[in-house]
Amino acid sequence: MRYTLIAGTAAGIIAAGAMAIPASAISPSSADLYVLHAVPDTPVDVYVNGERTLDDFQPGDLAGPLDLPAGTYTVAITAADAADASSPVIGPIDLPLEANRSYTAVAHLGADGTPGANLFPNDVSNTAAGQGRLTVRHVAAAPAVDILAGGQAVVSGLANPDEAVLNLPASTVSAAVALAGTTEPVIGPADVAVTEGTNTIVYAWGSAEAGNLDLAVQTIEGLHSAPGGVNSGQAGLAADPDPAAAGWTAAAALVLVLAAGSVFALVRRQPVRSR
């Protein structure tokens, strides 16, 4: 049997309201914690500081965010039918959580197929207007991989349990995972939405040997920035009178007339040329 890991929560969890808070400003005293179950086939229970926090947690599911006071939490992962945390299949491990940061604790297979857990800090800094963030994490029992977008390698040689972070114009990316140095997909291609103002975290998980490699996607929203401004005019026709420049209106009108005239001239000349 393969079992898994996961992280959980401790006392004082405030889960529901946390989703509406901009992730870039979590709290001066607490951290956001997500928990991803990325060990195939095996539902688990997750104990945090000895308390069962996630029950019958399914592979491929994501829990959180949990708003936890900064501190270190001890997490143990047991079979889903365990009575308590005394016989964990993963852990117990300590998760040190700093204030005002976002983390995802991932229960996953190592490159050699051994179940374990890792704590990934999530980049929740603001994205530029028009851009999204794509984070790719290798948590699969598989060798190093390349991440392909539109057939091109955008990340090369990513090994378990490493990650790569890209800031990209918002778009839908056709993403695939290939063994490093190759272009034959072992996962995908799948359409991944790189949403503006969102950190889209894509996990390659599962086991190459067992043939169950897959993608899991987590999104952290609310990281957007506003545009720098709006420039919405160029001729001065709607301008207020400027006391320092009497006659500006006539000048603007003249510019317009000249511009229109040159367009007209081009239009007239064209048929002549085409003959």
Next chain:
Amino acid sequence: MIRTTALVGLVLLLSGCAAPTVAPAPVPPVSSPGPVAPAPATTRNDIPIRTTEPRAMEAPVPPVRVRVPGVEVDVEVIPVGVRADSFMELPDYVGTAGWYRYGSGPTSDEGTTVIAAHVDSLEWGLGPFARLRDLPFGAEVLVTTQDGVEHRYLVESVVNLRKEELPVGEIFARTGPERLVLITCGGRFDREALRYSDNVLVTAVPVQ
């Protein structure tokens, strides 16, 4: 130098743009992405759990037309993003407006729908949005979304703001009260830079 504020109608609702006072009905939490699995049978059922299948991009229904009957504005609206210099992208044609597609839309439960158009251009002259500054308080603005639904708003304020002082974070807010902001240019014109000093902002609030 005198800074001109071309405000027609109610002149002094300056605060309306930065801090809208009309609050719509209570808003549910922001979109919870994806299906939510049933709560665990025991332990902490207040922890949200979701699946991690890749999902299509979620977006509001785009507005396709904006009408302001009081000043005879009736223009097509197309989705726009940002330019390389991070400013909001706008259609070149003065008779077409752009909706900031990364922000809220008329179908969003909260935040500001931003629709902007050039006030004029060297090629086409004055555009319809040049008349927005004449709007009185309470004027009707109608926005049609791609699904054919017409969304009705009433003007709460018309203000000129210097471009350097534009509160973009508030104008492009994706949370908070539902509202509509129409933007164009105004104020004085720099003939060398071909640039207006101000933005004209019409803030409107939804009505049933």
